[in-house]
Every structure is written in C-alpha cells, then in structure tokens.
Amino acid sequence: MDMKNAGSPGHGRLPDPVTAATAVVDARGIVTGWSTGAQRLLGYASEDVLGRPAAGLLGRGAGSPVDFSSAREEWRGTPPLRHRDGHDVGAEVRAYPSLDREGGAQWIVLATPSRQGPPRPPPRPYEAGASTEEAFAQCHLPVMIYDVELRAVRGSAGAVRALALTERQMRGRRVTDILPPHMCTKVEEGMRRVFDTGRPEQFEVRGRPHPEAHGRYWAVTVSPVRNTAGDVHQVQLIALDITELHLARERLALLNDVSAQVGSTLDVTHTAQEMADLAVGRLADFISVDLSDSLLRGFEPRPSGEGSIGLCRVAQQSVLPGVPESLVQPGDVDYYPASSPPARCLLTGRSSLHSTLDEAIGGWQAVDPERAAKVRSFGIHSIMVVPLRARGITLGVAVLVRHRRRHPFDDDDLLLAQEIAARTAVAVDNARRFTRERTTALALQRSLLPQRIADQDAVEVAHRYLPARSQAGLGGDWFDVIPLSGARVALVVGDVVGHGLRASATMGRLRTAVRTLADVDLPPDELLVHLDDLITRLRTEEGSTADSELDIVTDLIATCLYVVYDPVSRRCTAAAAGHPPPAVVTPDGTAAFVELSAGPPLGMGGLPFEAVEWEVPRGSLLALYTDGLIEAAEHDLDKGMALLLQRLEQPAHSLGAMCDDLVQTLLPAQPSDDVALLLARTRALEPGRVATWDLSSDPAAVAGARGEVSRRLADWGLDEAAFTTELIVSELVTNAIRYGGPPVQLRLIRGTALICEVTDSSSTAPHLRRARMLDEGGRGLMLVAQLADRWGTRHLPGGKAIWAEIGVPDGQP
Known part of the structure; x- marks a missing residue:
C-alpha cells in the first residue's frame, strides 16, 4: 500500500x-x-x-x-x-x-x-475446566509471547503483575520499551538465538521490572513456538523469580569460602582479617573485628563489666578505599561504653541487629560524638553486632555495617553473620592456643639456651637462634660456648630430631650432658661416644613416641658438632655425629669446609666417632650451624652449603652483622625448621703471656719453681696474686713429684684469669678428700680448692695435667 x-x-x-x-x-x-x-x-x-x-x-x-x-x-x-x-x-x-x-x-x-472480546467458544468435550486460552491468561508466572519482530503478542496475569502493565499495553511493544537496557539486551539476544537455532535458551538476569519494584533475580527460559509447518514463528518467554534462591546460594557460597579460607594460618590477626576481607562487599559495607588484648598473648580473655571496655582492633575492611569509617587503626584499642551494643555483646555473648534509629544506637552515639559523626557522614543505616565465641568463651566482637546498600540487614543476614563469626572464632581460638603453646615452648627453648656467653680468651663469638614458624612447632636446635682448662674453649652446635616441647626438653638434657662431659675435659670423639650412650639409655627408658596431633615421630635421635680450640697452640680438634661440617674462613677471606667424618647421629649406637685436628691461623673465622640454615624449599643441601661459603667470604664490619647477613640471605621469611648459628673469631695468646718450665723429679725443685713463678708474676704486674699462686704451685708441683712420674712441667697462662698447670706422665688423677686429725697428708688439694676459683684434672695422651684458675685482682691487667 x-x-x-x-x-x-x-x-x-x-x-x-x-x-x-x-x-x-x-x-x-x-x-x-x-x-x-x-x-x-x-x-x-x-x-x-x-x-x-x-x-x-x-x-x-x-x-x-x-x-x-x-x-x-x-x-x-x-x-x-x-x-x-x-x-x-x-x-x-x-x-x-x-x-x-x-x-x-x-x-x-x-x-x-477491543478490551472485552466476544465469548470464547465452549470447551471441547474432552476439556475439563478452563480452556487453554483462559489458562494462559490466568497463569501466575510471568509468561510472554513474542513474534519474529520481538514484539509482544500475549502476556499472562503473572506478566501483568511483574511489569505493572496491562496486556493491552504490552502488546506490540518490544522488551526495550519495557525493561531497563541491561536486562532487555540479554533477553532480546536470547530470543534472537531461539529464532535462529530453534532451540530453547536459559539464562539469568538481574534488575527491576519497573521503576517502583525492588531489584530481583530472574531465571528466564525462552522456548520456540512452531506453526503447523514446523517453522518458528513465535517465542515463549517465562521468567521465574529466583531472588531468594540466589541469595541462599550467595550465603552458602560465602560460608563455604569462610570455611575454606579463614584460618589458613595459625595467626590470630591474619585469621580475623581473612574474615573481614571475605564478608565485606558480600554481606556488609564495613566490618571491624575487635579482640581482647590478652588473647593476642595466648591467654583466655576475662572481660570486666565495669566502665567502658577496651578491645584491640585486629582487623577491619570496607568497600571504600582506606577504610574511612574506622575511628582506630589495626593494633590500636577501641573503647566501648558499657551500655553500647558491642559491650553488651561481649558480656552476654548474644548478637543483636539494629537500625541507627534504635534507642540503643542513639544512646551509644550520645556518649560517643566522634562515632556519631561517622554514622552521619557515611549514611550508616543498619548495624549488626556479633560475638566471636568458641568453646564457651567470648573472644571478641565483630561489628558489621551497611551504608552503600539501600536494604537494611534482616534476620537471615544475622543468622549468616553468626555462622561466619562462629567459624572464625574457632579458627581464632586455634590460633590463640597455638600462640600460647608456641610462647611456652619458645620460653622453654630460650631458657635452655645460653643466656650469656662466658668470658674466655680463645675466641670472639656471635650467635643467632631462630625458632621454626611451621605448625609442627619449635625444634631442638642448640649451641653452646664452654670455657675449658688451659684457656681453651669448646664450641658446640646440635640438633634434636623432631619438634615440640619434647624436642626442646631433650635438647636441654643433651646440652647439660655436653657441659658435664666437657668439664671432664674429654676429647671430642670420646665425648660423643658418652653422649651417644646417654641417648641410647634414655631412649630405652622412655621408648619412641609420636605426637598424635602432628603425626611427627619424636624418637630420641640427635646430631652434634663438638669443636675444641686452643689459643696457645692455635689448633682445633673437632668430631661430628651426623652433623654438617664446620666452615673455616682464613684471614685472607677464603672459606672452606673442614673435611670431617660426620659419623652416625647420636642414638644410633655401636659406631665410633673420629676426631680431626688442624692448625688455625690467628684471626680465622669458625662457622658452626644446624641444617636449617642450609636446607630450604628453594634449593637443595649442596646449593645451600655453596651459598653459605659465598656469604662467609663477604666482608662484614662485625660478627653480629655477618650473622644477620647469613640469616637474611639463606633463610626464607618463614623458616620451616629451627636454625642455630655460631660464629667464632679465633684469638692467639702471645708468647709473652705463656710461661713454661721443665722441672726435675727432685723435691728441691719446688722452691725453684716458686721463685720462677714469683719473678714472672712481677714481670706481668701481678704481685698481688703472687702469694696465692706460689702456694698453689707449691702444692701442685709437690703432688706431681711425689705421686706422678717424670717429666714434670709447669705452665702459667695469663688471660682473663691466671692459669697454673702442672703435667706429669702418670695417668692417676688425684681426688679431693677431707684429711683426718692425725693424717700427715691429704690437705694439699683442699688448700688448692680453697684458694683457686676453679681447679681440675685433664687427661693427656701421655699422662695428665692438674690445673687451677686464680682470679686476677681488680685493676690488674
């Protein structure tokens, strides 16, 4: 036309x-x-x-x-x-x-x-009730029929209610004339695909069907309508309101994420922050998590009901950058009035849901004007206060706020928040218990390690101990610096297999045993033999156990490295039991490992240990360490040892700085095993600080020895110590001549203390005893013990040495 x-x-x-x-x-x-x-x-x-x-x-x-x-x-x-x-x-x-x-x-x-057409034809004889046309018109689901031009042909009663349009107003109109753009585009694309393919389409859309309606979620099904020839000449669109189902799925997904992600570490603060990060944007616009300060130290909280309550802010998150809603920063204390909802929640353990118009919130704002200003500034309209409770203890309070979302919290949101808080509280309490146990184990570990290195003349030392940060807990690594007779020093590093309190306790027992055996002045290889026997006996008495929670075998097995350095001869003697070898850095800066037979670990039993002796130049550096320093997930053992030598060759202004460099370079941020590191810079006693005399076996030699000692002490400026030293020398030399065998030698060493040594060829060691009234002898060693600071006997390959240390008077060199 x-x-x-x-x-x-x-x-x-x-x-x-x-x-x-x-x-x-x-x-x-x-x-x-x-x-x-x-x-x-x-x-x-x-x-x-x-x-x-x-x-x-x-x-x-x-x-x-x-x-x-x-x-x-x-x-x-x-x-x-x-x-x-x-x-x-x-x-x-x-x-x-x-x-x-x-x-x-x-x-x-x-x-x-026309608005009311002529009456429908009567139903066929087989139809019971309303006709198909009447059934479509009265369908409570939103059902629409569209033609090839995507214009509405029919609409059900459900569509009339959902779109707020009459069927006459809908006819001839496209989806773009009715729905918002983001909804109609997806719907029309689906209808076009159905016309093209002839196959039904299903998809979900979100939006408001008309301006006065709330945002809803719809499951849309578009099906083809075919004519008698089988061609698609119309499509049927059915929209099902799945808002409640969608919200339920979102809540379930949030709970699943909380279960899977909250508590990934055994850190209280990190666990609380994980909860805040997950819930913000999906449940609330702002969240704060406050815990009792004692909880962060591993103790159970004991809140007081008097006055305002101070809680430590451990986590917070917001949909706005920088969390501007918060009054305090993480780590600070936030104070809540006793009548405020968070304070009542902490005391009663019950959650609450509030509007900002509630009397409880109004009273809180009245006594806290700064918080009230935040409420007005950000338009906060809905608040939930939820306790974090685990094992019957309220650990803290979580406050959830909405100001960007128009809809307030409802009872379903409160139930969801309670479930999230309950699961988070269990993770927080687990982290608290781990913190307490770790603090206890660390305190035990540190108490068993040297608190102060004893003064000695042989080496300058620096050390580091780093506890493991894994779930298995602390290990049994230890180190020690033990002064020995003759100005010598013993350097010890060991590692007990396993983790936890039992490993720490075993470490303390082994360190005590090593000190006891060192006092006897046993050679390194013999000391390890005795230590191996001790562990074998302990294992027999206690048996092998396993920690059922961590599934870690805590059998009594340990490794140990024992090094003795003599500053007079500048020689080192070392023996190892399954331990990595020491590294030596010479004064020219060259680093190398000592070729040492590692031997079996302590507790294996039945195998000997071999000692190695070598000369150490003055000013050399000895590095003793446990395997935690050189073993890491990023590299194997060989690469770790190569990196250690590399870093040892780098100059440092102090031993402490070198320790820090090794720890930072070789270890990850969270080491999985304990690390003990001991660095020792060797010293050498000058010949002028050591005096040696060979004595005859004649008792008359005692007087000559006293004279030589008196003159040497005068040369050293130690006249005030001459009388005591002469008495001790007289007793020790007399004892060697009378009960020992030739040759007899006397040696004086001037260090932090004055050391007097008398050696002879006899292996029989004297014993201290109390002389009776009529005894002619037995008082010499008693006199030595009274006059000397320390005294003892050291066995030598060709005899023995009896030594005594005499304190240098104050002000003397």
Missing part, C-alpha cells in the same frame, strides 16, 4: 499505531495490503491474505459482508474477526475511503482489539 496515494481517513481520532492492525481492500473486496499489526492480531502472514477476499476474515455471526464497491463514506463497526487458529477476535473496525496509485477506489481498514 502506498500511503502517499491514500486519501485522508477523515478527521476522527486515529487508533494507536502500535497496537492497531491495518489492511487495504480494493473495490472488489480483495485484500491488497496487510500490516504487521494485522498479522499480530489475526495470525495471518501477508502471503496468506493478499489477493484473498476480505470477507473470509470475518468471524462467526458477523452478518452480511461489507460491500466495498458501493460505500462512499467512513464506516465503523465491531464485527468479530476470525483468527488463524479458528477463534473469534473482538475488534473495533473502521474503514476509510481512499484512492490507489491509478486513481481507483480502495479502502483503508483499521482494526483495534
């Missing part, structure tokens, strides 16, 4: 062009034009109607057909029209005279659906 050739349809009010159906009929009554509106109204495609008599479109009871050839004026009426499916369609019909392109008479026919 050429509208430019059509005459004016008159001055009557034209029907709605969106919903009206238009047709052109010539003077013979033949249809020559057919609009899409007519196709939507009666279901006929243009090819099915054009060239056919218009009278065939009239329904039952329409009366006589209209004579288009004789009428010359506008015609209107409400004859029933026949739908393609066979039922009658009520419509208001108007016909306007016009001219075609050749000037011939024609009619423009406009049909508008």
